[in-house]
Amino acid sequence: MPPATTRSTPEPRPSRPQQVADAIKDWVMDRGLQPGDRLPSEPELIERFSMAKGTIREALRILEAQGLVKSRTGPGGGTFVHQVSEERAAALLGNYFYFQQLSISDIYQIREALEPELAASLASEGLSEAQIARLQSVMARYAEPAETAEEEREQHIASLRFHAVLAEMAGNPLMRFLIRFTANMLSEITVTRQLYDPPNRELWASGMGYQSRLLSALRAGDCDAARRILREHMQTAHRLMKAQEAALTRRFLSETTII
Incomplete structure (x- = not known):
């Protein structure tokens, strides 16, 4: 047969x-x-x-x-x-993922793979003082911890803007697009799922610490330190964001049970 x-x-x-x-x-x-x-x-x-x-x-x-x-x-x-703008390309790709139910872990898996290498590349190329100042101006928008959920939402979006601006400085257009896209997707998920409520002091403090250390490594041109710092930053943020998501889920289930 x-x-x-x-x-x-x-x-x-x-x-x-x-x-x-x-x-x-x-x-x-x-x-x-x-x-x-x-x-x-x-x-x-x-x-x-x-x-x-x-x-x-x-x-x-x-x-x-x-x-x-x-x-x-x-x-x-x-x-x-006509040249397709990055905004239009991101919007079209975002439409594809609209029904994919992306998770926090899905996004951080990509961020943990790409962003440390971006940091190492930028440290190797060297950033100008104007570029460093631009990153510092973004950080100034969340220099103090949020007191309300609304402030937390705005600060979280601004902190992701830091990574989008960092990506703009990349010489690799594909890496630049992917990192900016994932940062924007994470921002949308954070807002739509209200992962900014309640304010998370630990998430704010760790983010500020890692970003400040990253700027020092970038200014010094220390590739290994820049890669390590951003990898640790992504791993810590991943853990804290998953905990925030779990807490929100527990709160929702508790409120549903009461109703």
Whole structure:
């Protein structure tokens, strides 16, 4: 008896407009077009790709929805190559994760892998005094512990802003995007799940301590110290945030039981 075979389900073939959209992207890349450059007119695209008007128009709508082209009407109008902003890319990726039920641990697993290496890289490259001052100005927004849940919420967002600003200084655009994205996702989770209530003095004190030590290591160009400090910072913040989440869950269950 011949062994059973497992047939994989074939990938669905892209629609014709999607194929044309992909072909236009390849054409743009092959010719080195830059944001702001005009695409050929609709009749030229019809002739170039040997497709009907409706297919070309739908392909351009696909590219516009992706943020890769932008149409303008009136004098000087047409379809132009457009650069996707980091904010739009993050929003689209955030939509993907909207129903994924990300956990605190999911996010910190990524942060613990990336941010220590970012710190080491920045220490190696060296930060200017202006960059150090910019980070210090962010820290000034939470220099004193919060007294209310509202203050805690604002301070937590500001403390995550410190890491987003740190990522802006990275030379690696992929690392910069991923770290800023995870920091923003953590900020959203903190706010939507109200993990800032009640104020957590230990979380504030440890964060201030680690960030102050990190700035000293960055100013000194000490790669090993910068990596170690930020790794410990992430591990400690992970532990404290999970404890905050657990406390909130217990409080919710207790209130539900009383009701």
